[in-house]
Amino acid sequence: MLEALVDSLPQLLEGLKFTIGLTILSLILGSLLGILLAVGRSYGKPPLSSFILIYEKVFRGIPLLVIFFLIFFGLSQLGLGLDPITAAVLGLGLRSAAYQAQIYRGAINSIPKGQMTAASSLGMSKLKSIRYIILPQALRLSIPGWSNELTIVLKDTSIAFSIGVIELMRQGRYVYVRNPDLILPVLLLIALIYFILVISASKGLNYLEKKYKMSGFEVGVER
Amino acid sequence: MDSLPSLLDGLSITLLLTFISLTIGLVIGVALALGRVYGNKIISSVCIGYIEVIRGTPLLVQLFILYFGLPSVGIILTPLSAALLGLSLNSGAYQAEYLRGSIQSIPSGQMIAARTLGMNRLQSIQNIILPQALRISIPAWSNELIYLLKYTSIAYIIQVRELTAEGKFIAADTFRFIEIFVIIAVIYLALTVLLTAIIDKIEKRLSIPGIGAAESIALRNA
Amino acid sequence: MHMLEVKDVHKSYGNLEVLKGISFTMEKGETKVIIGTSGTGKSTLLYCINQLNPPDKGEVWLDGEEITNPETDINKIRQKIGFVFQEFNLFNHLTALRNVSIGLEKVKGMDKEKAQERAMAELTRVGLKEQVQQYPAQLSGGQKQRVGIARALAMDPMIILFDEPTSALDPELIGDVLDVMKALAGSVAMLVVTHEMGFARNVADEIIFMEGGIIVESGPPKQMFQYPKKPRTKEFLGKISTLYGKE
Ligand SMILES: Nc1ncnc2c1ncn2[C@@H]1O[C@H](COP(=O)(O)OP(=O)(O)OP(=O)(O)O)[C@@H](O)[C@H]1O
Ligand SMILES: [Mg+2]
Numbered sequence: 177m178l179e180a181l182v183d184s185l186p187q188l189l190e191g192l193k194f195t196i197g198l199t200i201l202s203l204i205l206g207s208l209l210g211i212l213l214a215v216g217r218s219y220g221k222p223p224l225s226s227f228i229l230i231y232e233k234v235f236r237g238i239p240l241l242v243i244f245f246l247i248f249f250g251l252s253q254l255g256l257g258l259d260p261i262t263a264a265v266l267g268l269g270l271r272s273a274a275y276q277a278q279i280y281r282g283a284i285n286s287i288p289k290g291q292m293t294a295a296s297s298l299g300m301s302k303l304k305s306i307r308y309i310i311l312p313q314a315l316r317l318s319i320p321g322w323s324n325e326l327t328i329v330l331k332d333t334s335i336a337f338s339i340g341v342i343e344l345m346r347q348g349r350y351v352y353v354r355n356p357d358l359i360l361p362v363l364l365l366i367a368l369i370y371f372i373l374v375i376s377a378s379k380g381l382n383y384l385e386k387k388y389k390m391s392g393f394e395v396g397v398e399r
Numbered sequence: 400m401d402s403l404p405s406l407l408d409g410l411s412i413t414l415l416l417t418f419i420s421l422t423i424g425l426v427i428g429v430a431l432a433l434g435r436v437y438g439n440k441i442i443s444s445v446c447i448g449y450i451e452v453i454r455g456t457p458l459l460v461q462l463f464i465l466y467f468g469l470p471s472v473g474i475i476l477t478p479l480s481a482a483l484l485g486l487s488l489n490s491g492a493y494q495a496e497y498l499r500g501s502i503q504s505i506p507s508g509q510m511i512a513a514r515t516l517g518m519n520r521l522q523s524i525q526n527i528i529l530p531q532a533l534r535i536s537i538p539a540w541s542n543e544l545i546y547l548l549k550y551t552s553i554a555y556i557i558q559v560r561e562l563t564a565e566g567k568f569i570a571a572d573t574f575r576f577i578e579i580f581v582i583i584a585v586i587y588l589a590l591t592v593l594l595t596a597i598i599d600k601i602e603k604r605l606s607i608p609g610i611g612a613a614e615s616i617a618l619r620n621a
Numbered sequence: 622m623h624m625l626e627v628k629d630v631h632k633s634y635g636n637l638e639v640l641k642g643i644s645f646t647m648e649k650g651e652t653k654v655i656i657g658t659s660g661t662g663k664s665t666l667l668y669c670i671n672q673l674n675p676p677d678k679g680e681v682w683l684d685g686e687e688i689t690n691p692e693t694d695i696n697k698i699r700q701k702i703g704f705v706f707q708e709f710n711l712f713n714h715l716t717a718l719r720n721v722s723i724g725l726e727k728v729k730g731m732d733k734e735k736a737q738e739r740a741m742a743e744l745t746r747v748g749l750k751e752q753v754q755q756y757p758a759q760l761s762g763g764q765k766q767r768v769g770i771a772r773a774l775a776m777d778p779m780i781i782l783f784d785e786p787t788s789a790l791d792p793e794l795i796g797d798v799l800d801v802m803k804a805l806a807g808s809v810a811m812l813v814v815t816h817e818m819g820f821a822r823n824v825a826d827e828i829i830f831m832e833g834g835i836i837v838e839s840g841p842p843k844q845m846f847q848y849p850k851k852p853r854t855k856e857f858l859g860k861i862s863t864l865y866g867k868e
Contacts, residue, residue, distance in 0.1 A: 233588070234584075234588065237549075237584075237587060237588040237591040237592075238549065238583075238584040238587045238588060239549040239550065239551075239552035239553075239563065239587060240549070240552075241552040241553060241555065241556075241563050242552060242563055242566075242580055242583055242584050242587065245563070245566075245567065245570075245576065245580050246576070246577070246580045246581070246584065249570065249576035249580070250576045250577040250580055252576075253574065253575070253576045253577055254577070327455075331456070331457035331458070332457065334457040334459040334460060335457075335459060335553060335556075337459065337556065338555070338556050345457075345459065345460065345463070352467075356471070357471070359467055359468055359471050360464070360468040360469070360471045360472065363460065363463050363464045363467065363468045364464065364468070366460055367452075367456045367460045367461075367464065370455065370456045370457055370460060371452060371455040371456050374454075374455040374456070375451075375455055506710075508706065508708060508709075508710035509710060509712060509713070511673060511706075511710060512704075512706065512710035512711070512712065513712075514673060514699065515671060515673065515699055515702070515703075515704035516699065516700070516723075516724035516728055516772070516776060517696045517697065517698075517699040517700035517724065517728045517776070518696065518724070518727060518728055519696050522727055522728070526723060526727050527712055527714075527723075530714050531712075531713060531714045534714060607713070607714050607756055607758075608756045608758040608759050609713055609756055609757060609758020609759075610713055610714055610758075
């Protein structure tokens, strides 16, 4: 049995690639959009900021699975069929953006008002002040929250199983459907792989957090 | 409109899953948090191990192990009981961490004062530490409730006929994915808003001057 | 037999020997005041007495029982030893009334009504009849400390240990607490760590001056203030009296 398990490893690793790829792409989408949302809500005027508020509430209020179904099946009903991977990245990314926006906004709010004032006094435009003064500080402060978000996205890529993405869980399924004796060992092995990924991701980000810590800047991020 | 009764059936399963696993999770969470904070080395490492493993693996994997994996060692669970068990075991680990944060935010003088009155450790925990820690945890607990509400939908993948599953069946029959899933999304959103409001009310009623929420508890996404 | 006997108590934290052999005795209803510079081990001594921080060496006897003996039921003993903290340590989730009654209910096993009746009486005794339903966060420092005293009193202790009970209070609130303590003198033994020289002079039967982990000198207030035997005692009392006033 151990041998069969070892034989299944390459197949699982193939799935793992997709799990990691999904995680990275979704996080990139989530980060970029999340920063825009946070800046828009912190510095934007009412129509924009209330629109963002609604976006955040909606994407944080409904289950990922429902988001997946809306994007994957819903869009295809409109004739805009996406492949499962694109749908999964969109779903995970759009939802993550809503959570990340919250993280960044907390960080932006914790930066003293004087920073913005000082930047303006140098003649920087509002956009430049945000870009060069506020965001570099806010992003550093966001690392702990972001690290938490990374592990959540990583674990939730497994839900893409439900729209047919051939990630770790589905590759595992292929293995044990062919060889039912392996079902429990394969599932445990998959659990172990996730566990190692989650632990190393949060350890790695912990390290980053320490490395990029600014002295005198140990303010916690509001979650 | 015809779909309403089956959506309501699904909704009741969703709510059942949410509240039962929240409650069982609370019991597990209290035990784990106390074990982790007050247990001897062995007990506390076991608790830490459990908490880390659960938090380090996806809920879906945990549900698969319970539902698809356990039969191979002779333990056969129905989809609903596998989901209840999985969600409870999962929530227990997270609730333990929230509660630990609360316990550790309580000044050490509280325990010392209890001991000087002649309370033993257990009495001190039961009468002095836990009542405070549980109150401090209410916001985190509300967060956990919303989290569970949404993540019960994953039980669909192990064939529990909760709200999302019922929606999926109707949509597959009618091909009206958008309409059905928008309705379902609205139901989840409404529940989120409603439950949050209810917990806020409860929190206000139970609030005691001078006892606030613990800060810096890293919540999961709810 | 003495009510309390502390025999050659030693206590170290790592390499730091804080108590280097402390011995003294107390009788029923006696009031003793411990004075000494910061870091001398006064708090440590109090915690050695109620075994919250058991001594490394030496014995403590209360009411004919050796409480340093690991066999004794320390939770039973602690009911006889009240403790009043500098930083109050009231139970934050309980009203003043419940702060006082909880020990009676949960430790002494009294039923709730009786316990609250008793708590009411103790709170009235310390002048807090009106505040019984307040939570700690709603009380002033002086009120908190009086709840702390009532909480200790309710357990019917033989002795109450006070660890700088007024040090965390604003000056104008100290008087109320000292008045309560003054009124208690004689009815229950009190061992008080304090800098309040007025209290020491007027209420204490004996003053114990600690420094460097030992008792440098002890005696009745009059003797300590007027004819101290050790020059160090004289110096310390002189300094502290100018800081905290004579009354
Ligand atoms: N738990 C501990 N671990 C290590 N050292 C300690 C501990 N508690 C007290 N000490 C040290 O022991 C010494 C005596 O402390 P203690 O609190 O008993 O002094 P004190 O006389 O009550 O002083 P103060 O007037 O400041 O309250 C101090 O040097 C203190 O730093
Ligand atoms: Mg002290």
